[in-house]
Amino acid sequence: MKTLAIKLLPPPPKQYSIFMAQGLLKSLPKILKQLKPAARYVIITDNIVKKILGDPLVKSLKKSGLTVDLISFPAGEKNKNEKTHSKLTQQMLAKKCGRDAMILALGGGVVGDTAGYVAATYMRGIPYVQIPTSFLAMVDSSIGGKVGVDTPQGKNLIGAFWHPEAIIVDIDCLKNLPREQLINGLMESVKIFLTYDKSFFEFTKKNWKRVLAKNPQLLGKIIARAIELKIGVVVRDEHDLNERMVVNWGHTIGHAVEHLSNYKLLHGYSVALGILVESKISQLLGILSEKDFQIIRDTMVQFDIDEKDLQKFKISDIVKLTLMDKKSGNGKVKYVLLEKIGKAKKDARGMFGHEVDQKTVISAIKFFIK
């Protein structure tokens, strides 16, 4: 047998910017012209964002001399799937888009993940720009280059790491965002504050009413801090080998209930239930104090999260689905554990994933559905 070695050079490091301001979409043509040159742009969005922001954006890009098309798909998590990915790809092929096209992912996390995945796979990868329009997408899903779709077996099980050329955050986009969607997104910032920044968790709690009233300064402050924290995690562990699982805190249980609800329970609300159960797991294991657990539980009530929603699911179904979690292997599920508000636990080897026995997980869920 003859063995030949293939030794590839490491890829050059990628650097790109996150631009953030009120009214920034007005400057989009100018920003695009400063990025990697593209022969044409394809806005991918959902049917709701198309009407509010997509159609006006097409007009303004055309007016500034850019070649632009818009393709859309029906809004909602249930459409973040392989069928939509394939349909969008076919539409781009029909429009004869080449490798010199650039995708503009305009929308919430569903659009960002799906359009980003189209960008990652179209002709083996073309450039794209994330333009998050939901709070959740601004603070979380647009940051970090994870793109992909759900499958009948579970969430985000197919995807890629594919970073955009830029991320453009225009807080004015939030003007039309329904209150429920705002809370939904706030739960992802609460998640990152609970694991990394106690003072911002307290800040969010204290200013909750003004945040819900969409005070732009407050929203801007929370979004900027959540983005900053997530960038830190992504830079330290881009490929999700250890620390990046901390941004999935609350998601082991959260993804399970989201899936079991047939995606009727929104992602952020599902994660909030996951935060409750996973905080309880940490407390049952003697890692998180009773006092901190109670603060988190009380705050979730203030944040309009109803822990009784957990009663809608069978414990055995939740536990079964956690085995599909990407952090699991050999039938064992790894959890991120909270040491105190603002700090996730590392083991002696510096690892953030901790195997937790099923009995503790079941006791934690039972605590909320008694």
Ligand SMILES: NC(=O)c1ccc[n+]([C@@H]2O[C@H](COP(=O)([O-])OP(=O)(O)OC[C@H]3O[C@@H](n4cnc5c(N)ncnc54)[C@H](O)[C@@H]3O)[C@@H](O)[C@H]2O)c1
């Ligand atoms: N890639 C990642 O790292 C990552 C991280 C966190 C979450 N996610 C994914 O993000 C998704 C959830 O994102 P989401 O909550 O934004 O969902 P979404 O994209 O479904 O948006 C929520 C709803 O808000 C509407 N909307 C969006 N922007 C709007 C605006 N400006 N005005 C009015 N309506 C608007 C959408 O049409 C949709 O109906 C999940 O699929 C989750 O898995 C991915």
Ligand SMILES: [Zn+2]
């Ligand atoms: Zn999430």
